Amino acid sequence: MPRTPQNPERRRDQLLDCAQTLFFEQGYEATTVNHILQRSGLSKGGFYHYFASKEDVLEAIVARVAERSVAQVNDLVEQDNGDALTRLNAFLRRSRQLKLETAPQLRPLFSVIFSPGHQSLFHRINQANMTLVGPLLARLIQQGIEEGRFQVPDATAAAEIIMQLGASTYDAVGRAVYAQGTPEAKAANQALERRLQFQGLAIDRILGLPDGSIRYIDPGFVEALMRLLDDTAE
Amino acid sequence: MPRTPQNPERRRDQLLDCAQTLFFEQGYEATTVNHILQRSGLSKGGFYHYFASKEDVLEAIVARVAERSVAQVNDLVEQDNGDALTRLNAFLRRSRQLKLETAPQLRPLFSVIFSPGHQSLFHRINQANMTLVGPLLARLIQQGIEEGRFQVPDATAAAEIIMQLGASTYDAVGRAVYAQGTPEAKAANQALERRLQFQGLAIDRILGLPDGSIRYIDPGFVEALMRLLDDTAE
DNA sequence: TATTACAGACAGACCGTCGGTCTGTCGTCA
DNA sequence: TGACGACAGACCGACGGTCTGTCTGTAATA
Numbered sequence: 001m002p003r004t005p006q007n008p009e010r011r012r013d014q015l016l017d018c019a020q021t022l023f024f025e026q027g028y029e030a031t032t033v034n035h036i037l038q039r040s041g042l043s044k045g046g047f048y049h050y051f052a053s054k055e056d057v058l059e060a061i062v063a064r065v066a067e068r069s070v071a072q073v074n075d076l077v078e079q080d081n082g083d084a085l086t087r088l089n090a091f092l093r094r095s096r097q098l099k100l101e102t103a104p105q106l107r108p109l110f111s112v113i114f115s116p117g118h119q120s121l122f123h124r125i126n127q128a129n130m131t132l133v134g135p136l137l138a139r140l141i142q143q144g145i146e147e148g149r150f151q152v153p154d155a156t157a158a159a160e161i162i163m164q165l166g167a168s169t170y171d172a173v174g175r176a177v178y179a180q181g182t183p184e185a186k187a188a189n190q191a192l193e194r195r196l197q198f199q200g201l202a203i204d205r206i207l208g209l210p211d212g213s214i215r216y217i218d219p220g221f222v223e224a225l226m227r228l229l230d231d232t233a234e
Numbered sequence: 235m236p237r238t239p240q241n242p243e244r245r246r247d248q249l250l251d252c253a254q255t256l257f258f259e260q261g262y263e264a265t266t267v268n269h270i271l272q273r274s275g276l277s278k279g280g281f282y283h284y285f286a287s288k289e290d291v292l293e294a295i296v297a298r299v300a301e302r303s304v305a306q307v308n309d310l311v312e313q314d315n316g317d318a319l320t321r322l323n324a325f326l327r328r329s330r331q332l333k334l335e336t337a338p339q340l341r342p343l344f345s346v347i348f349s350p351g352h353q354s355l356f357h358r359i360n361q362a363n364m365t366l367v368g369p370l371l372a373r374l375i376q377q378g379i380e381e382g383r384f385q386v387p388d389a390t391a392a393a394e395i396i397m398q399l400g401a402s403t404y405d406a407v408g409r410a411v412y413a414q415g416t417p418e419a420k421a422a423n424q425a426l427e428r429r430l431q432f433q434g435l436a437i438d439r440i441l442g443l444p445d446g447s448i449r450y451i452d453p454g455f456v457e458a459l460m461r462l463l464d465d466t467a468e
Numbered sequence: 469t470a471t472t473a474c475a476g477a478c479a480g481a482c483c484g485t486c487g488g489t490c491t492g493t494c495g496t497c498a
Numbered sequence: 499t500g501a502c503g504a505c506a507g508a509c510c511g512a513c514g515g516t517c518t519g520t521c522t523g524t525a526a527t528a
Contacts, residue, residue: 003521005477033514043479044515050477054514120354127405156425157432164402165395171361172394191390198391205439237494239504267487277506278488284504288487 004041012050015040016064019057024105028058028121058121066128070136072098077136084144089215091140095166096217103228126167134159144207151208158206165199172196176222177229193222238275246284249274250298253291258339262292262355292355300362304370306332311370318378323449325374329400330451337462360401368393378441385442392440399433406430410456411463427456 006014018039022031033054037047051057073094076087138159144150152158172195179188200216207214240248252273256265267288271281285291307328310321372393378384386392406429413422434450441448 003478005522008477011477032512034512045480045517045519046478048515052515119357123353123357152432153435154428154432157429160406160429161399161402161432161436164398168395168398194388195391195394198386198388198395201387202395202436202440205442206436208439237505239495242504245504266485268485279490279492279507280505282488286488 008050011042011046015042015047015050016057016061020061020065023058023061023121027118058124062124062128065125066132069098069129070132073133073136077140080143083149084140084147085149085209085213088140088144091137092214092216096221099169100225100228103225122170126170130160130163130167134163137163141207149209152206161206162203165202169196169199173225176226180226180230189222189226193217196221242284245276245280249276249281249284250291250295254295254299257292257295257355261352292358296358296362299359300366303332303363304366307367307370311374314377317383318374318381319383319443319447322374322378325371326448326450330455333403334459334462337459356404360404364394364397364401368397371397375441383443386440395440396437399436403430403433407459410460414460414464423456423460427451430455 015036019031019036022035022039025031026035033044033047036057037044040047051060073091076090076094081087082090134156138156141150141152141158142155145152145155150158172192176188176192179185196217200214201211203209203214203216204211249270253265253270256269256273259265267278267281270291271278274281285294307325310324310328315321316324368390372389375384375386375392376389379386379389384392406426410422410426413419430451434448435445437443437448437450438445
């Protein structure tokens with residue numbers, strides 16, 4: 001194999017890209033270092049020049065994904081325009097949009113989300129996400145408390161719980177994706193839609209808001225999501 | 235190594251016991267089949283006579299743990315005495331008690347709960363638990379709806395969300411355990427107590443009950459838990 | 469400008485250990 | 499006594515990771 005020296009940062013990013021694709025497609029455990037080498041065209045020596053271990057790559061990917069997603073919502077929290085409820089709704093809308101955008105990329109992951117190989121990967125991304133996004137959400141809730149709109153004893157705890165609910169969405173979506181193509185698909189979609197609608201209601205109530213204050217999902221969200229996932233499947 | 239033939243069921247259980255201890259102590263990935271063999275005194279041939287793979291052992295353990303925990307709360311749901319709220323509180327009390335009882339066993343797990351090896355193990359146990367216990371809780375909530383006490387559009391979705399909250403408890407507890415022995419220990423404990431208290435409140439509100447209807451934790455629960463974990467540590 | 473020296477960027481053979489297989493043996497019960 | 503379940507343990511391929519060596523861009527020196 002010929003040597004093709006590259007800009008270190010590019011190489012590192014390239015390796016991360018390759019690894020991320022493979023991890024999402026087949027899971028962390030099922031992906032071998034040799035797979036990554038094959039895909040990137042690099043040698044083992046090269047790989048271990050950039051990363052201390054396969055686990056190290058995972059950590060880098062988790063950090064990168066989390067950073068990117070926090071960057072997507074950061075501006076909403078930075079600029080303080082409007083009351084807390086408006087901003088919270090904007091925050092949730094952006095999160096939703098983010099989910100839709102990354103859905104195609106995550107599609108192979110969803111179809112096997114129940115396989116054990118993916119759960120660790122997935123849980124870690126969520127964990128990192130919560131660590132980074134949680135404080136932002138907490139500040140937002142704190143504002144709502146100070147405005148006297150949110151009836152909540154502890155902003156941090158509330159943020160954690162709400163984020164936990166958000167994370168559980170993936171599980172629910174995964175179950176619906178799993179049912180796709182089967183006779184139960186329609187029922188599964190409806191169950192998911194009910195579930196998501198309930199999550200919005202749950203957030204309302206947890207924050208002590210009147211039912212329906214939070215717009216968690218738009219009607220037909222599930223249908224749109226499923227179509228998006230199906231289109232990219234074939 | 236001499237042969238010591240045993241009753242098949244005993245052997246299987248013994249293998250599961252050994253594996254479970256090791257998985258809890260060091261995590262699933264870090265535990266090798268050889269470790270299990272060493273601890274049980276069995277040979278490889280013997281091991282693979284009972285289980286198809288290491289993964290197979292995990293599944294069996296997950297199923298066993300989940301079955302045992304469902305058995306602990308099943309009676310409360312079977313016999314229908316009292317209104318839904320009373321029964322729900324009994325259900326939660328039993329769950330709490332169950333957590334306290336298994337805490338010492340889980341102690342080594344908590345201290346390294348953030349290590350990646352444990353997350354898959356942990357997530358899977360939770361998943362199995364939710365699958366088994368979820369429907370029970372849903373029936374309970376359904377009763378509350380029919381009584382007109384719970385204001386909830388979908389019992390199943392509500393049950394799922396509440397269980398999700400319960401599962402996230404371990405993460406929160408893990409964080410507090412992690413801080414134990416450091417200067418932040420006290421603050422971490424207080425944060426955990428607030429967090430757990432909030433979870434009870436969240437359940438109240440999600441179900442449309444007046445604040446304080448659900449007794450999720452007794453005061454000093456966290457202190458007691460931490461003492462329990464510390465005692466078994468040394 | 470030509471030469472040299474050096475450090476970082478790789479290549480790839482190699483190693484120990486892992487999960488899992490396979491063949492054979494022992495004990496038990498029909 | 500033979501057949502079958504319950505093991506024993508040598509063995510295998512593949513994996514993550516190491517090690518030594520080589521190539522190349524760059525900067526200092528003359």
